[in-house]
Amino acid sequence: MTAVHQALSGAGPVDAVTGQALMVQRLLREWGHEGGVFADAIDPRIADRVKPLVDFQPGPDDVLLVRYSAYAPKLRPLVEWPQRKLLVYHNVTPAKYLWNHHPGVAVACSLGRDQLPVWARAASVATADSEFNAAELRAAGAAEVRSVPILFDPAPLAERGTSPSSGDGPLVLAVGRLTPNKRHDLVLAAFALYQRECAPDARLLCVGPGLSPQYERLVTAEVERSGARNVVLAGSVPQADLNAAYAEADVLLSMSEHEGFCVPLLEAFHFALPVVARPAGAMPEVGGDAVVWDHDDDLAVTAELIDLAVRDDELRATASERGRAQLERFSLDRSEAALREAVEATLASRRS
Numbered sequence: 001m002t003a004v005h006q007a008l009s010g011a012g013p014v015d016a017v018t019g020q021a022l023m024v025q026r027l028l029r030e031w032g033h034e035g036g037v038f039a040d041a042i043d044p045r046i047a048d049r050v051k052p053l054v055d056f057q058p059g060p061d062d063v064l065l066v067r068y069s070a071y072a073p074k075l076r077p078l079v080e081w082p083q084r085k086l087l088v089y090h091n092v093t094p095a096k097y098l099w100n101h102h103p104g105v106a107v108a109c110s111l112g113r114d115q116l117p118v119w120a121r122a123a124s125v126a127t128a129d130s131e132f133n134a135a136e137l138r139a140a141g142a143a144e145v146r147s148v149p150i151l152f153d154p155a156p157l158a159e160r161g162t163s164p165s166s167g168d169g170p171l172v173l174a175v176g177r178l179t180p181n182k183r184h185d186l187v188l189a190a191f192a193l194y195q196r197e198c199a200p201d202a203r204l205l206c207v208g209p210g211l212s213p214q215y216e217r218l219v220t221a222e223v224e225r226s227g228a229r230n231v232v233l234a235g236s237v238p239q240a241d242l243n244a245a246y247a248e249a250d251v252l253l254s255m256s257e258h259e260g261f262c263v264p265l266l267e268a269f270h271f272a273l274p275v276v277a278r279p280a281g282a283m284p285e286v287g288g289d290a291v292v293w294d295h296d297d298d299l300a301v302t303a304e305l306i307d308l309a310v311r312d313d314e315l316r317a318t319a320s321e322r323g324r325a326q327l328e329r330f331s332l333d334r335s336e337a338a339l340r341e342a343v344e345a346t347l348a349s350r351r352s
Contacts, residue, residue, distance in 0.1 A: 002347060003035040003062040004028050004086075009072035011039035011050040014236065016263070017067055017090055022049060023151045024065070027336060028343070035062070040074040058083055063346050068092075068119055071111035079122045086346040087123035087142070091133050091260025091281075092116065097180040101215050116140045124349035127342050129261050130282035144345065148338045149330050152266050161240030163248045165232050169201030170310045173249035173273075175242070175264040176256065178210040178219050178233070185222050186255035186299065192228035193303035199310070203230040205245055207237055246271040251309040255294075255302070256280050265291065266330055269323030274309040274316050276302065286330070290322035 006025065011018040021037045028035060037049065038056040053074055058064060064083045066075060069090035078085075092113050098106035120126055120142035127148040128134040137145045165171055172191055176182045184206060195202045210216035216233070223231050237245075246252075252268040254277035265287045268275050275291045277283060284293070292309055294302050308315060 001032040001034070003059065004033040004065055004343060005035040005056065005058050005062060006037045006065045006067060007053065007056065007075055007078060008037065008039040008050075008067050009070065009075055010041040011037070011046055012043035013045045015043075017069055018046065018050070020151060021067060023153065024339065027151075027339065031340060031343070033063075033343070035065075040072070063343070065343075066119065066123075068116070069112070071108040071115065076115075079118055084346050084349050085123045086342060087119055087126040087137075088148075089116075089126060089128045089133050089137055091128075091136070093179070093181055094258060097258065098211075101180055101218075102212050105211070125342055125346045127339075131285055132282035133260050146338065146342045146345070148342055149335045150261060150263065151332060151335050151339070152263065152327075152330050153332055154270050154327075156239050157243050157246075157267065157270050159240040159243060160247065161238055161242075161244050163205070163244040164207070164234035164237055164241060165203050165205040165245065165248070167201070167203050167230060169203050169230065170199050170250045171245075171248055172202060172204045172306060173245055173252050174204070174206045174254065175208060175252065175267070176254070176262075177208045178206070178216055180211070180215075181256060181258040182208075183255040183257055184219050185226075186302075187253055188219075188222050188226040188228055188231070190253070190255065190299045190302040190306065191231070192226040193299055194306045195228060195230070197300075197303060198307040201230070203232070204228060205232050205234060205249070207234045207242055207245060209236045242267075243271075246273060249273055251276055251306055253306060254278065254280075254283070256283070259283050262286055266327060269327050272316075272320040272323060274319040275323075276305045276309050286326070288322065288326050288329070290319055290326045292319070 006021045038051050038053045040053045065086045067088045095106040095110035117140040120140035125144050126137045126142035127146045129150045174187050191204045252275045259281040279293050
């Protein structure tokens with residue numbers, strides 16, 4: 001059967017894109033399609049599962065599945081190759097959030113968005129994990145665009161480790177990289193208001209790696225400026241410890257301004273955890289009516305919504321029920337079926 005190879009700009013053991021690639025590789029093999037995962041930059045810890053891009057030599061009838069999330073100069077030659085291409089678009093963070101904090105990453109994001117039309121037009125089929133991302137592909141000139149949600153496997157959420165937070169007060173959890181678009185400054189300010197006005201013993205736990213050591217220091221300084229107490233910036237933690245935090249938390253809070261999907265929403269639904277969030281990017285389609293949406297710019301309103309999500313038993317029960325329904329929309333079986341249809345459509349297309 002035809003091989004389907006995946007190409008990434010970089011691969012690592014805790015990288016979400018790499019994780020998706022390895023899950024897809026397993027599925028492709030179950031469907032009868034051999035093929036490797038290739039990347040330009042490879043963390044040594046995963047070198048036994050991902051091959052160097054320089055060794056990539058597909059056959060003329062093979063399919064190239066290219067994962068696109070930023071400027072990838074080493075992948076650029078693949079655009080001209082004659083093999084059929086399946087583009088998987090993971091979104092590119094707008095550079096405007098990054099120029100003042102990490103110019104190198106900002107350049108990569110700016111170039112990544114500039115070159116998206118080249119990839120979109122070269123793909124036989126283009127997929128996005130949300131309609132928000134799919135709209136960007138259509139605007140970039142992709143001929144056939146399909147929505148294929150991420151492969152969300154709840155199995156890894158079963159293991160319990162140790163939560164990075166300690167204490168007995170209400171626990172507000174924020175999950176996501178420390179990057180400017182996630183607006184941890186607003187998370188801290190809203191939490192400080194909630195803590196001062198509603199729950200003096202409340203705790204805030206932020207889980208996620210930093211954009212850079214310098215940006216981590218900025219967020220740390222923001223903790224002091226906000227006046228918030230009982231705040232833990234945990235950085236990256238093992239999945240088992242994150243699971244323990246979800247299980248202990250009273251509410252998940254997101255003030256992000258740009259999201260191409262937002263997996264923590266599904267993780268929160270799995271743990272029956274209420275969510276207070278801004279309706280940014282793809283979040284409304286992922287969260288649906290299971291989220292307490294914060295449409296107000298007044299952080300005092302955010303603090304009240306946090307308090308409501310923590311204390312209102314009826315709201316919590318409703319959020320849990322609706323969260324289960326959202327999880328069904330993004331079930332592994334449904335996502336796998338959508339992926340298989342995209343692969344088959346690519347296989348049915350003509351070579352360049």
